[in-house]
Amino acid sequence: MKLEHIGIAVKSLGVSDELFKKLLGKESYKKETVEREGVVTSFYGTGESKIELLEANNQESPISKFIDKKGEGIHHLAFGVENILEEVERLKKEGFQFISEEPKEGADNKLVVFLHPKSTNGVLVELCQEKQ
Ligand SMILES: C[C@H](C(=O)O)C(=O)SCCNC(=O)CCNC(=O)[C@H](O)C(C)(C)COP(=O)(O)OP(=O)(O)OC[C@H]1O[C@@H](n2cnc3c(N)ncnc32)[C@H](O)[C@@H]1OP(=O)(O)O
Numbered sequence: 058m059k060l061e062h063i064g065i066a067v068k069s070l071g072v073s074d075e076l077f078k079k080l081l082g083k084e085s086y087k088k089e090t091v092e093r094e095g096v097v098t099s100f101y102g103t104g105e106s107k108i109e110l111l112e113a114n115n116q117e118s119p120i121s122k123f124i125d126k127k128g129e130g131i132h133h134l135a136f137g138v139e140n141i142l143e144e145v146e147r148l149k150k151e152g153f154q155f156i157s158e159e160p161k162e163g164a165d166n167k168l169v170v171f172l173h174p175k176s177t178n179g180v181l182v183e184l185c186q187e188k189q
Pocket residue numbers: 064091094096098109111119120122123126132133135156162163164165167169171173174175179180181183
């Protein structure tokens with residue numbers, strides 16, 4: 058598995074894009090809304106992996122709940138896998154729990170699933186596979 062991206066929950070992409078543009082010395086290469094997840098994302102390439110800024114785009118969004126509870130900050134780690142269905146099966150056999158086992162369309166042309174943080178040491182983990 059390779060670290061595909063680090064998801065960071067932010068209140069406002071307008072503000073955080075300015076900050077990360079200065080911090081990383083580069084522009085975001087993609088902004089994309091993922092309605093189903095209730096997020097607007099903004100991606101920065103950082104070598105082998107990426108930074109994914111996430112702003113909530115509705116009240117029920119996991120990002121608004123997260124920020125209400127924990128404030129802005131690192132939200133999840135996403136790992137890139139070759140075959141997401143095989144990885145789900147492998148990890149289920151290892152006893153990991155999934156929020157939903159069914160891969161869904163994520164951002165940046167991926168299929169994604171999420172493991173439950175309670176079975177991953179309190180870290181929300183996303184698996185993503187390039188969509189063919
Ligand atoms: C599209 C794009 C992409 O890359 O493609 C994305 O990443 S979309 C990224 C946005 N989408 C997602 O995050 C989808 C997966 N997330 C979820 O389904 C949910 O956020 C969830 C199931 C992790 C938690 O939802 P919830 O309604 O249960 O919220 P709660 O606040 O009650 O959380 C239950 C327990 O999980 C903990 N918890 C919640 N969120 C996180 C998190 N991000 N990291 C670590 N722990 C977390 C809470 O502290 C709480 O622990 P305690 O009980 O100890 O207090």
